[in-house]
Amino acid sequence: MKALLLALLLLLPAPMLAADPVAIADVPLEDPAAEARAKALMLELRCLTCQNQAIIDSNAPQAQTMRVEVRERISAGEDPEEIRAWFVERYGDWVSFVPPARTDTALLWAAPFLFLVLGGLLLMRRIKR
Amino acid sequence: MIPELGHFALWLAAAAALLQSIAPTVGLWRNQDALFGLAVPAALAQGVFTLLSFAALTWAFVVSDFSVALVATNSHTMKPDMYLFTGVWANHEGSLLLWVLVMALAGAGVALAPATLGPRFRARVLSVQGLVALGFFAFLLFSSNPFDRLSPAPTEGQGLNPLLQDLGLAVHPPLLYIGYVGLSVTFAFAVAGMLENVVGPAWAKATRPWVVGAWAMLTLGISLGSYWAYYELGWGGWWFWDPVENAALMPWLAATALIHSIAVVMKRDALRAWTLLLAVSAFSLSMLGTFIVRSGLLTSVHAFAVDPERGLFLMILMALYIGGALTIYAFAAGRVAEGRQFAAVSRESALVANNLLLTVILGVVLVGTMYPMALQAAGGAQISVGPPYFNMTIVPIVIIMAFLMGIAPLLGWRRSATAHLAARLLPAAIGATLAVVVAVAFLGVRGIGALLGFGAAVWLAAASMSILVKKGVTLNSAGMALAHLGVAVTILGATVSGALQREALVAMRVGDAIQMGPWRAELMDVRPVAGPNWTAVEARLDVRRNGESVAVLRPQSRMFVAPAQETTEAGRAGWWTGELYSVLGQPDGTGQWQVHLWFKPMVRLIWLGSLLMAFGGMLALGGRVRAPKPKREAQMSGSPIPQAA
Amino acid sequence: MKKLFWLLPLLFFAGLLALMGGNLGKPTEAVIVSHMIGKPVPAFAFEGTAGAEGLSRADLSAGGPPVLVNVFASWCLPCAVEAKQLQALADKGATLHGIAVRDTADNVARFLGKHGNPFSRIGLDTQGRMMLALGASGVPETYVIDGKGIIRFQHLGEIRAEHVPILLAQLEKAK
Numbered sequence: 001m002k003a004l005l006l007a008l009l010l011l012l013p014a015p016m017l018a019a020d021p022v023a024i025a026d027v028p029l030e031d032p033a034a035e036a037r038a039k040a041l042m043l044e045l046r047c048l049t050c051q052n053q054a055i056i057d058s059n060a061p062q063a064q065t066m067r068v069e070v071r072e073r074i075s076a077g078e079d080p081e082e083i084r085a086w087f088v089e090r091y092g093d094w095v096s097f098v099p100p101a102r103t104d105t106a107l108l109w110a111a112p113f114l115f116l117v118l119g120g121l122l123l124m125r126r127i128k129r
Numbered sequence: 130m131i132p133e134l135g136h137f138a139l140w141l142a143a144a145a146a147l148l149q150s151i152a153p154t155v156g157l158w159r160n161q162d163a164l165f166g167l168a169v170p171a172a173l174a175q176g177v178f179t180l181l182s183f184a185a186l187t188w189a190f191v192v193s194d195f196s197v198a199l200v201a202t203n204s205h206t207m208k209p210d211m212y213l214f215t216g217v218w219a220n221h222e223g224s225l226l227l228w229v230l231v232m233a234l235a236g237a238g239v240a241l242a243p244a245t246l247g248p249r250f251r252a253r254v255l256s257v258q259g260l261v262a263l264g265f266f267a268f269l270l271f272s273s274n275p276f277d278r279l280s281p282a283p284t285e286g287q288g289l290n291p292l293l294q295d296l297g298l299a300v301h302p303p304l305l306y307i308g309y310v311g312l313s314v315t316f317a318f319a320v321a322g323m324l325e326n327v328v329g330p331a332w333a334k335a336t337r338p339w340v341v342g343a344w345a346m347l348t349l350g351i352s353l354g355s356y357w358a359y360y361e362l363g364w365g366g367w368w369f370w371d372p373v374e375n376a377a378l379m380p381w382l383a384a385t386a387l388i389h390s391i392a393v394v395m396k397r398d399a400l401r402a403w404t405l406l407l408a409v410s411a412f413s414l415s416m417l418g419t420f421i422v423r424s425g426l427l428t429s430v431h432a433f434a435v436d437p438e439r440g441l442f443l444m445i446l447m448a449l450y451i452g453g454a455l456t457i458y459a460f461a462a463g464r465v466a467e468g469r470q471f472a473a474v475s476r477e478s479a480l481v482a483n484n485l486l487l488t489v490i491l492g493v494v495l496v497g498t499m500y501p502m503a504l505q506a507a508g509g510a511q512i513s514v515g516p517p518y519f520n521m522t523i524v525p526i527v528i529i530m531a532f533l534m535g536i537a538p539l540l541g542w543r544r545s546a547t548a549h550l551a552a553r554l555l556p557a558a559i560g561a562t563l564a565v566v567v568a569v570a571f572l573g574v575r576g577i578g579a580l581l582g583f584g585a586a587v588w589l590a591a592a593s594m595s596i597l598v599k600k601g602v603t604l605n606s607a608g609m610a611l612a613h614l615g616v617a618v619t620i621l622g623a624t625v626s627g628a629l630q631r632e633a634l635v636a637m638r639v640g641d642a643i644q645m646g647p648w649r650a651e652l653m654d655v656r657p658v659a660g661p662n663w664t665a666v667e668a669r670l671d672v673r674r675n676g677e678s679v680a681v682l683r684p685q686s687r688m689f690v691a692p693a694q695e696t697t698e699a700g701r702a703g704w705w706t707g708e709l710y711s712v713l714g715q716p717d718g719t720g721q722w723q724v725h726l727w728f729k730p731m732v733r734l735i736w737l738g739s740l741l742m743a744f745g746g747m748l749a750l751g752g753r754v755r756a757p758k759p760k761r762e763a764q765m766s767g768s769p770i771p772q773a774a
Numbered sequence: 775m776k777k778l779f780w781l782l783p784l785l786f787f788a789g790l791l792a793l794m795g796g797n798l799g800k801p802t803e804a805v806i807v808s809h810m811i812g813k814p815v816p817a818f819a820f821e822g823t824a825g826a827e828g829l830s831r832a833d834l835s836a837g838g839p840p841v842l843v844n845v846f847a848s849w850c851l852p853c854a855v856e857a858k859q860l861q862a863l864a865d866k867g868a869t870l871h872g873i874a875v876r877d878t879a880d881n882v883a884r885f886l887g888k889h890g891n892p893f894s895r896i897g898l899d900t901q902g903r904m905m906l907a908l909g910a911s912g913v914p915e916t917y918v919i920d921g922k923g924i925i926r927f928q929h930l931g932e933i934r935a936e937h938v939p940i941l942l943a944q945l946e947k948a949k
Contacts, residue, residue: 021849021876022900023715025723028634046513048806048911051430052371057364061876065902090909092809097515104509108500112522115492119485126481128470406783426797437799448791455784462780502797511804
């Protein structure tokens, strides 16, 4: 059975297989510190065509393109925050896994503190003075 | 024939659940013993019939009976035998049947266990359990029937998603469901406790085994899911704060808090209203989790085949059960709450702090998961809330908890002496400081988060081990210490594998080698291989350390046959010190292959820690068993002194 | 007052239920619209392919009537489906330019030979970077760009028969 499958695979003529996007290799930057900065940013940018993945671990074609863009800009000396802003300018906040800090996300960022304070107050009521 | 029998058994089980929910309710209302005495037989009948139904579906899968629509859409004769079996629950209908099976077996368990709070209470618990089960039976029978037939029957099935053809992922649902659904017993105990007005130490003692058992299985289930994502999804991440992951984590957080607050009810008859809320919330979050992953409400890389109609049905069930329980709570809690105050330095206060911090984490996970949807619904922008948010907000709380977890088990109940604390914790303090120094000086760690992780892990590990080595430690204390040690181990694994990871990404030809730290990986060959229902391109990497061959990694780029889908299989080799992890990328057409290689030190500790947690939890159920030792020493150490229940 | 306190969990749950219920049935796939609408096309220049001249920003901002820029690829199935509508647009007098992303000259030529070539100019973007510059989240996508090089409208996904009049209207509006 295995041999049969292998033979079948090898027999498939190339044009029958669906055309693929031109492959882009992931070439890490020469400078390890720069590559580390690039990777850190790739962890925080969202793949546009995936179901909730960062561009660092997605095989999607557009994620590959985004990785190339990030690496190129980092090696050109751009700050990661500038690059993030560049992507957000084109796709909106959705493309960044770090939610923006604005009035409409105030509750989101305040939530941990609010819960801590609220919980702390309830806790204090339980402690003998 | 057998699928029809299975379907019939399912109806019988639903009928038993109906009887189980109505008869005791009427019986308790009218005080007719005969009626509420029906609870136990009904529960047993529900268990037996559900088991028969599940067996029938399993049979259909194992023999590949494609006249059953579910088998036709989710299975294939070329699937390896094991996945024929585990494929039963790798789909919506089958997994729901597994859900009700666990519920029915749990109910039967309650029916067979000694009724420490009396037969009335047990009947009440079973009636709540039966009512909850009834909703899910209705869901199955009216909207998600696993036994639907296809006519004419196809000769071959559509196959199972290749990502699911994996042992880890096959075992993950049963573990998770035993956890989720086990919490339904806790839910039933809480509602019954409110209705019968018996919430107190005896109630807590009876509920505790169900909480800890469900919690332990949930720990294992989540851990297995994380491990699966690590080795299967192809880049070595193990937690992404994805909505489906969060959906499983939330009931776990509530259950963990519940384990701790229930101890306060047992020992001090305090925190009753809060514990009731936690007990109701834990199963509510289980239902919420199931709803989230099946309704298509949130985007997730783990999402099941989604159907808003199923979501609606589940939502109605949630409204009925959670709404009902919380309504009862609104009336009963005031009666039950005692508002007792605790000494500032005491075991009770520490447990309250523990609950506070766990609940804050739970709140943050819930808010973070729901916020994008809420914001968009309110007409606002589309945002993404991902790992950076959750890590930034939750990791500091975990560090604080690890610190407190070192101290709390050493505190006594009521008012604790503090004089002994410094002495007992000195080794842990020294160890933690040493760990940080070593990390900075010898390992080159600079990040503040990583250093705190090192310190917290060693602190907690040392403090927990000091409890384990004490003479005369009870199973209760030993279990707790082991579970806390498990937390320390997980924190250590996460910290070390994150901070000290090595990585190399190179385009290689056959014969080339990469040097990554002390490892040298040579690409020996790349050739086609085949499995039962897949073919793959496999690379062979010979890895040497200091000249000696230590591992052969075989990463694959795999193409499954039915359905046609491509996956990457990481080539791994591991020791207790860490794992080598390799992924084969695309060829670039010139004979070069992209090879991605990592060394992840101590990464296995992440899941080993959770094994310890689950084991420790189960051990603690053993209770008061211990070696004989003087009573005075027991008082000073703060470990629980045997008391009459 | 105390009584109301114990109602809080129920109220919180009701709110959560309302939120989720309201969102049930809405599509989960986030539709990522480009945020570049109203902004100028960024600088770019691609070589020509399949017998057509290349495309650059200069071509789009040289004045003249608004044009349609279609981002496509030979490996993109919906692109094959929309070829007919692109031809319909060209027949109605619209000027179409194409940008082939992550593609090779051979594959583009073969694709256009098979499905028809409605484009005046075609740029070959082997790395697909133009998609990022435009704020495109997939293929195919079609943009209305006016004579000054400002992006005026984005159509996501393949163009179907019912979209043709919409695009023609947008071209009019952009004049």
